Amino acid sequence: MADAPVADTSVAAALARAVATDHARVMAAVIATVVDWQVAEDAVQDACERALTAWAREGVPANPAGWLVTTARRRGIDLLRRAGGRRATLQRYGVAVERGLLEPAGPGEAEDPDERVGDDRLRLVLTCAHSVLPLGSRVALTLRTVLGWxxxxIxxxxxxxxxxxAKRLVRARAALASSGLPYRVPGPAELPERVDGVLAVVYLVFTEGYADPASRGALAPEAVRLARLxxxxxxxxxPERLEASGLLxxxxxxxxxxxxxxxPDGGTVPLDRQDRSLWDRAALAEAEGLVADVLQHAxxxxxxxGRYTLQAAIALEHDRPSTAQETDWVRIARLHELLxxxxDVPAQRIAxxxxxxRAExxxxxxxxxxxxxxxxRLHLLHAARGDLLEAAGRCDEAAAAYARAAELAPGEVEGRVLRARSEGLARGPVTAGPGAA
Known part of the structure; x- marks a missing residue:
């Protein structure tokens, strides 16, 4: 039963919440029905536009996501019919109109996305991150289709x-359409590799936001949300869930x-200089519990x-002490050796x-x-060399290494911090080491 009619601003807020929370659920259900990714996206967009009018007139439905699914499915089938591909598409993928998926939603009612919603969303995520696509396209398609960006x-x-x-998204959808890739959750033999590809995309999205919080900071929390999904x-x-837990x-x-x-100046504060009272203790507690569960199951x-779990254990070793001076570098070095x-890739060896x-x-x-x-050409390599040379008292060499790292830094903020360290050595050694931020 619908709520009483609400103001346009409240309708817009309700729609924004539904899209933010359930975009993957809605897209997955619609793609499962109409198959064509572009048609599904257009249909969902149209459903969102219709929601603004319908919900203002009739009230926000009790199940906004279900309303969007029903409306978008109907719109998607209509778009396919106009394109002349409705019957061929439905027959090819075995989607039966008689299932009741295309019945119009009443003013205050909406179906629940079907019981297969978990499988629908999982195959959506797995397909967006499939190796048939270039990495950049995987990231863009995941952000657009799963998270609703x-x-x-983007x-x-x-x-x-x-x-x-836009061109990248068009090419990605075309590549999926021409690849003949089955739109399904893969079997046990193929699933580990496919999940690993998804986790790599999630991690890349996070690191893009983490490396430059001033201009790309919105990516990091979205990656956390995607990892949880x-x-x-x-x-x-x-077993794939264990490493997904490790990444989360x-x-x-x-x-x-x-x-x-x-x-305050927009620069990144090194880990050993951060105010630890500002850290999110609830998030750290959840991370501790996840790692403990993975280790117990393993x-x-x-x-x-897996590597994500080991990296999480390392991050938590940095996070546990009340001060940076209490960090257990011997244990961290041991975990890095295992990782x-x-x-054995350059970034891991650098860390x-x-x-x-620090330990030896x-x-x-x-x-x-x-x-x-x-x-x-890794800025982290030169930054680490500068850090170690500085600690060894070889300040001229350290300044040159920091300057080189600043030249290669991917973000303006990080480059500014590294240049400041290089220039600071000309005025005398800097006593605090950087640590991971």
Whole structure:
């Protein structure tokens, strides 16, 4: 039964809440019906526009998401009919009109998205992040289709033009249509690789926002929301859920610091200088619980712990002490060593080198860092080298390393911080090490 009619501003707010909370649910259900991704997107957009008028006139329905699903499905079928593809599309994918999916919603009623909604959303997420698409397209399609971001919002987050984002989305949908990729949850043999691809996309979205909180900060909380959605959609009995839990824990442990990471000047505040009273303790507690659960399940099933869980454990080691001086660098270095055995890539070795430098001295850290090729154009490599050289008292070399890191930094804020450290060494050594922010 519908509520009493409400003002337009309240209707807009109700619609915004429904889209923010249930966009993936609505899109997944509509795509499952009409198959064509562009048609589904157009239909959902049309349903949202109709909601503003219908809800203002008749009241916000008890189930806004269900109303949007019903209305968008009807609109999608109408669009397919006009394009002459309704019968062929429905027959090809086995969607029966007789199921009642296309009946109009009454003024105050709306169906619940069907019982398959979990599977619908999971296959939507898995398809958006499929390796048939380039990585940039996976990210854009996930933000647009799963989280409901507009092309303009995606463009602003990644500092590209809206036209470029629109073209990327068009190409992604066309690639999916021509690939013949089955729109389904893959079987047990294929699922681990597909889930790993999804987690990689989620992590990339988060790191883009985390690296530049001033201009891309909106990406980080959305990645946390997406990580939670992916974890919740996976069967608790599946081993893939453990690593999804590890990723969620990692993002929570890092995003918990967001209130202390940006200073008054807009610069990033290093971890060891942050006001820890500003950290989100509830998020940290949730991350602790997730890691504990993963470790318990891994020990019970004798499964190896994944890289995201190890990274989460490292982040929590940084977060637990009340002061930076109490950080257990020996344990952190050990965790980094385990992670490097699992995933020996430059970024991991760099972090391991910094931890070894804190635990065993800067020269030992520099020795680990020598395992990374000098020619790598990674700003973190040069920043870490500068940190270790500074700790070893080799200030001229450290200043040069920081300057090089600033040149390669992906964001203006981080580049400014690194330049300040380089210039600061000309006035004398800086006593505080950087740590991870």
């Amino acid at each position: 507009t092309p303009d919002e 463009a602003r987050a990644f500092l590209v033009s809206e036209a470029a984002v 992916v974890r919740d959609l996976l069967d608790p009995a599946r 824990a990692l993002l929570l442990a890092q995003h918990a610091r967001h209130g202390a990471r940006v200073g 020990a019970h099933s004798r499964r190896p712990v 490097n055995r699992l995933d 391991w080198a910094v931890a070894v430098g 001295g800067p020269e030992r850290g520099l020795a680990v860092l020598d395992g990374v090729r000098r020619g790598e």
